[in-house]
Amino acid sequence: TNRMVLNQAFSYLLSLLERSNLDLIYLTWLWNLFKPLCILLISLFVLPAIILIFMYGSSLFCLIYKHWNRLKAAYSEDxxxxxxxxxxxxxxxxxxxxxxxxxxxxxxxxxxxxxxxxxxxxxxxxxxxxxxxxxxxxxxxxxxxxxxxxxxxxxxxxxxxxxxxxxxxxxxxxxxxxxxxxxxxxxxxxxxxxxxxxxxxxxxxxxxxxxxxxxxxxxxxxxxxxxxxxxxxxxxxxxxxxxxxxxxxxxxxxxxxxxxxx
Known part of the structure; x- marks a missing residue:
């Protein structure tokens, strides 16, 4: 009985490995298919968005730095x-x-x-x-x-x-x-x-x-x-x-x- 259970478990593991191998092959095929589109989307939207975030972040930092001394003087009064x-x-x-x-x-x-x-x-x-x-x-x-x-x-x-x-x-x-x-x-x-x-x-x-x-x-x-x-x-x-x-x-x-x- 124990041998039968072990055989069934082993068979189940083999089926999982075969299925996962097929899944990996399918995912690899999908990646190769859509990789040019992903690269295009990244170059058109993601990279410009990152640049804009850095630009606006830099502008925000400069404006805050510009007003920092004014704020320190303000809080010392009232x-x-x-x-x-x-x-x-x-x-x-x-x-x-x-x-x-x-x-x-x-x-x-x-x-x-x-x-x-x-x-x-x-x-x-x-x-x-x-x-x-x-x-x-x-x-x-x-x-x-x-x-x-x-x-x-x-x-x-x-x-x-x-x-x-x-x-x-x-x-x-x-x-x-x-x-x-x-x-x-x-x-x-x-x-x-x-x-x-x-x-x-x-x-x-x-x-x-x-x-x-x-x-x-x-x-x-x-x-x-x-x-x-x-x-x-x-x-x-x-x-x-x-x-x-x-x-x-x-x-x-x-x-x-x-x-x-x-």
Whole structure:
């Protein structure tokens, strides 16, 4: 009986060896068949991808190294100051690497004193975040902003809103910020413009003219701002249509110191 069991086991092992040998031959045949295609795919996609990863990694390292000293100085002054400085660096990195973000007319932002920036509200106002980072890092100016009341009810944002000193959108608060010498950014279209705007970038301001009255009373320069393709930064996937995101912000002359409501 034991001999029969051993014979069966031996026969089973022999069958496995024969089968594995066939599998090895088959796999070798498959490899020889698809080897040229694999080499082609590696040369077309894998190697360029590795090069791009190294390029972007090098760019990221250089940008972080560039801002490192600024961050060390920031954290030695104030907790929130250092935190916001760090966030500005990360937004700057993301804007530069992901969108190739550039600013035209940065010199129109005053180095001191109040000013009012009016911008178009995209579905996600990512261009404002980028401008906030640019001014904070390169002009040492911090933009103050007001938000709709519902923003303060969003879970998880309380600490960030506190750090950025974002206030509810009221005429009194806007006027107070300008009187204190801050740069204030307002989007008159607000959430309505974000939700109902389209690729034509029509302004949806309705009768919101309070910002103009605030600017006239405070006697501060008004700086219109528009970012090319800002609405395309966040949009639904559409078949047969592709747009290249190339955010480029334009800050018009700050010589417009009054605003006439028609």
């Amino acid at each position: 907790l929130w100051y250092g935190a916001i400085k760090t966030l500005a660096v990360f937004w700057e990195l993301q804007a530069t690497i992901w969108h190739g973000y550039e600013v035209e007319g940065l010199e129109n932002i005053p180095t001191q004193g109040p000013a009012l920036i009016i911008f178009y509200h995209a579905a996600l106002p990512i261009d404002f975040y980028y401008l906030f980072a640019k001014l904070w890092l390169y002009r040492n100016r911090r933009i103050r902003v007001v938000a709709d009341k519902f923003v303060f009810k969003i879970p998880g944002l309380a600490t960030l809103l506190e750090a950025l000193e974002i206030q509810p959108s009221t005429s009194t608060m806007c006027k107070l910020m300008l009187e204190e010498g801050h740069i204030l950014a307002i989007s008159p279209g607000g959430v309505r413009e974000a939700l109902f705007g389209d690729q034509n970038y029509q302004l949806i301001w309705k009768q919101r003219t309070g910002f103009a009255k605030v600017a006239i009373e405070a006697k501060v320069p008004i700086i219109p701002m528009f970012t090319k393709n800002c609405r395309e930064a966040v949009r639904a996937m559409t078949l047969g249509r592709r747009k290249c995101l190339s955010n480029r912000i334009i800050l018009f002359s700050s010589s417009l110191t009054t605003f006439r409501v028609v």
